[in-house]
Amino acid sequence: MTSGGGRIQGDLGDEAREPRNTGEQRKPAPALLDQVGGPSGLVYGGLPVIVFVVANSIVGLTPAIIAAIGFALVLGVWRLSRKEPAAQAFSGVFGVAVAGFVANQTGSAKGFFLIGIWTSLVIGVVLLLSVLVRWPLVGLVLNAVTGKGNTWRADKPSLRAYDIATLALTSVFAARFVVQQWLYDENSTGWLAFAKIAMGYPLFGLAFLVILWAARRSNKRLKALTPAP
Structure with missing residues (x-):
């Protein structure tokens, strides 16, 4: 391994090592979609x-x-x-x-959608802030669930991939807020219901593809940087 690779390995530390064939097994992380049924x-x-x-x-x-x-x-x-x-x-x-x-x-019937509208804004702001402080929430949550810790942050390509995934999710919540707030101001209750559903599953599906890409890219990076047993 080159000196540059050695420095990355040193940053990653022992946490980046894959379990050895000694009976130690990681519990498989539940799929994100499974969490909502x-x-x-x-x-x-x-x-x-x-x-x-x-x-x-x-x-x-x-x-x-x-x-x-x-x-x-x-x-x-x-x-x-x-x-x-x-x-x-x-x-x-x-x-x-x-x-x-x-x-x-x-x-008012449109009030039924008010909490969801402002929740989208709050979540979008939190996601954006997490990228700005270099702790993208997508990477933080995924690696916490899978028990991999924070070793991914020492690898710049992994960090960048999770930045992109977090920004993709941020854009979903931002779009939901902007469109639904406009419909709320227009008193369009029926269209609010349509937007809540249409801008939910399809957009989250697209964001999920980006998240999946980021997770796979990071996993490959960390596996490649793990010293052979």
């Missing part, structure tokens, strides 16, 4: 929103709030009966309840 979990998350918008157009705000929360509860119980983890089964109930509370307090 897979593709079906993403679909379930949008159904209460559709119920709210349809009910609001037919019977008004208060019944629509009740319908959305009730539907989310029934959906959660149904998912739980299918042996899905409780956290996944009821993950959307709290969010729907909070959105319904805000809509009730504002007296």
